[in-house]
Amino acid sequence: MNHITQKDIADKLNVTRITVSKALRDHPDISDEMKKRVHEAVKEMGYTPNLIAKQLTTRKTLTIGVVVPDLENSFFSYVIDSIIDGATERNYHVILTVSRENEATERKNIENLIGMRVDGLLVSVSQSTSNPEIFEYIKKFNTPLVFFDRAIEELGFSTIVFNDKQGTMDAIDEVAQAGYTKIAHFAGYSSINIGRERCEGYKAALRKNGLQLNSEWIIEGGYEVEDGYRAFMKLHEKGTLPEIILAVNDRVALGAYKAIRKLGLDIPGDVGIIGYGFSDTAQLFSPSLTIINQDPRKMGHIAVNTLIDEILMEEKPENPLSIIIEEDFQWKSSVNRKP
């Protein structure tokens, strides 16, 4: 059976389809009596408005396109969950695409979304993205776009990012004040933004707290579980353990957990661990992981609302917003309260 159209309803009611269209939109032109009859027919016949046709005439799709690097990363799935929440609340749909950290895929996704004439875009760029061409194209046609978490600056779009350096410093301040002095860092490669910021925060915080910067205690590796494992083994071979390890992310922290377990050592008794992450993932660790908290729902919420605000603006905003979300330190069981 084909879908019912306004014409079908009109025929049944012996009116013209304009009358039906107006009745459905509660237009003052139409009598209450007629509206009632139309709504009854809608129910009876099982009419569902064709949004595609509506979108073509109104030139609005009430749809936002989302581009993320990876959905298997729970940070992004939490962000998306909250984006969908916020979008639904404001009557928008979400078309979701995944770039798999691949610039070409990302570009193709964005082109498709433009083809679908989404009202706006929410993008977290892939690690390999270097060519801003597609974004300049978007700029040209005035489609609102907001970058979140991973942004390309200086393109004139609004951005929502975490204040990673400050979050790192705050965390180390806190443990230093509790009396810890020996703090190591399992760092990511400094070639990548995130690794660099966190490492800088670490160094700055040590200096600020008058702690010794021991180059043997900065172990540069990757971002995966095995990297954390290897880093701890390396540290252990050297003999003197630090009191606390700041891991560049939760996967690296997990690797450290595995190594520590393997060696028969105890967390937090023999060594404490701090990672970056959010509440739900921190709970997955036993003992639960002390984190520099990056709230994904907060980011998703701000991102989607910033975007929809821009979509709804008459004039395009003169100045893009640059929103920085502060991180907060959450002291969990992986670090003792006192050294």
Add this chain to the structure above:
Amino acid sequence: MNHITQKDIADKLNVTRITVSKALRDHPDISDEMKKRVHEAVKEMGYTPNLIAKQLTTRKTLTIGVVVPDLENSFFSYVIDSIIDGATERNYHVILTVSRENEATERKNIENLIGMRVDGLLVSVSQSTSNPEIFEYIKKFNTPLVFFDRAIEELGFSTIVFNDKQGTMDAIDEVAQAGYTKIAHFAGYSSINIGRERCEGYKAALRKNGLQLNSEWIIEGGYEVEDGYRAFMKLHEKGTLPEIILAVNDRVALGAYKAIRKLGLDIPGDVGIIGYGFSDTAQLFSPSLTIINQDPRKMGHIAVNTLIDEILMEEKPENPLSIIIEEDFQWKSSVNRKP
């Protein structure tokens, strides 16, 4: 700047827009020379076809709508990732909605997706869903729909589910053959499908292997971390520990980990743990969790391809498919190879 249309290109090239439309679709009517000119103009002017208009005329959207209960559950985010993968491969877009385990939201999501005239639907129903009305409506208008993981049977739609009972039995067979005899079960409530199936599998497997069914070793609780924690504490108070605990899901397994850690006991030395889950989450445990593996990517892949096959069928399929995915047992570090 407004988006370029075929008309704009036609005007520039001094042809009619039908020519442009045909050239773009590589229609044999059009000369190679003309096609070349059209493609050049497309590039130069930055034309992106309006898919909304195309969808309206072709009456196909090349879009599938997905409805899941919860995106914060990593099982679903993995499934969705592979759905998007599979859809993209076959040139479909994905509109994603989340029901939050709420029947009314689920219904509204489906109505919206119907309004968007998606070519097909992929649905995992919420736990509270009881009214099949919306699905009967879908049936009436012949929109292909495939249920995955959580299905409503007997509505005549294809379904993709795991063989939970068999998976449970296989797992217990394996540990029983390795010599284990004392196996407890932290069960979910038997009111819910998933809890019942797993518990039945557990009992059947014990019988089959001639093991004693100790009612004190079936602890019925919920599905959350705390439930696992409480269950282990309860078991521990009773004095005699089993050799192995089969936890109804990974969150409950995690609760058991936390309790065991708290009590200063060792996994797998003092007690082994088996849970349900998939490879990536099993790795998050230290020691890594022995699992009855439910591969989310496999499910997503099968679901999306089954759906697209049905979309592409000329005739609607006489008989809906009922695909059962077998689970496999993955012996990881949380259980010793021998008792």
Add this chain to the structure above:
DNA sequence: CTGAAAGCGCTTACAG
């Protein structure tokens, strides 16, 4: 209070 006309940007037979 109801309707006729025009249009959104495309595609699809059908002519020439």
Add this chain to the structure above:
DNA sequence: CTGAAAGCGCTTACAG
């Protein structure tokens, strides 16, 4: 090889 006509299902001024 190119184009004119009709249509997809809706909305939006404009008339009456």
